[in-house]
Amino acid sequence: xxxxxxxxxxxxxxxxxxxxxxxxxxxxxxxxxxxxxxxxxxxxxxxxxxxxxxxxxxxxxxxxxxxxxxxxxxxxxxxxxxxxxxxxxxxxxxxxxxxxxxxxxxxxxxxxxxxxxxxxxxxxxxxxxxxxxxxxxxxxxxxxxxxxxxxxxxxxxxxxxxxxxxxxxxxxxxxxxxxxxxxxxxxxxxxxxxxxxxxxxxxxxxxxxxxxxxx
Numbered sequence: 001x002x003x004x005x006x007x008x009x010x011x012x013x014x015x016x017x018x019x020x021x022x023x024x025x026x027x028x029x030x031x032x033x034x035x036x037x038x039x040x041x042x043x044x045x046x047x048x049x050x051x052x053x054x055x056x057x058x059x060x061x062x063x064x065x066x067x068x069x070x071x072x073x074x075x076x077x078x079x080x081x082x083x084x085x086x087x088x089x090x091x092x093x094x095x096x097x098x099x100x101x102x103x104x105x106x107x108x109x110x111x112x113x114x115x116x117x118x119x120x121x122x123x124x125x126x127x128x129x130x131x132x133x134x135x136x137x138x139x140x141x142x143x144x145x146x147x148x149x150x151x152x153x154x155x156x157x158x159x160x161x162x163x164x165x166x167x168x169x170x171x172x173x174x175x176x177x178x179x180x181x182x183x184x185x186x187x188x189x190x191x192x193x194x195x196x197x198x199x200x201x202x203x204x205x206x207x208x209x210x211x212x213x214x215x
Contacts, residue, residue: 167202
């Protein structure tokens with residue numbers, strides 16, 4: 001199932017602020033370096049959305065779970081307040097080496113702290129009083145509930161979490177798909193909708209993006 005008709009998706013991309021030259025360069029290098037895995041990179045309309053959300057929140061403290069080659073982290077860092085910091089969590093030195101190079105080119109490397117370790121370990125090691133203004137979750141799907149639980153407790157009132165790939169290609173709509181990633185995402189989608197600590201909206205953008213705002 002296509003969550004959004006391809007023609008609509010193309011029109012949405014064409015009607016959104018395009019990537020600048022540096023982001024286009026990162027897109028091209030990601031395709032060359034990662035081959036079929038380049039689909040893990042967010043699309044440019046989603047990147048624009050991340051920057052806007054960070055700016056609207058006025059975020060000074062941001063967390064990203066799943067960095068890959070750095071497109072989303074670059075978009076988040078560009079939206080941060082002047083004294084803002086982004087904690088980027090990933091397990092791949094190989095892919096994040098590309099990210100580091102582009103953070104340097106973009107002049108945002110001094111805003112980003114990259115932790116190469118399982119993200120749950122990094123999140124659970126944060127001080128109890130660590131406050132998050134904005135978070136983006138785009139990593140292994142089976143761990144989404146744990147990432148959400150760790151982040152939402154540290155999210156300030158008015159803070160925002162964005163979760164990517166919540167539709168799983170539309171397969172969350174079909175109970176015939178029973179793989180752990182599908183069952184986990186269905187359960188998390190229902191859990192977030194019923195979570196009285198937050199307001200949430202699921203957007204049919206790309207593979208589905210849920211935006212959560214803490215009350």
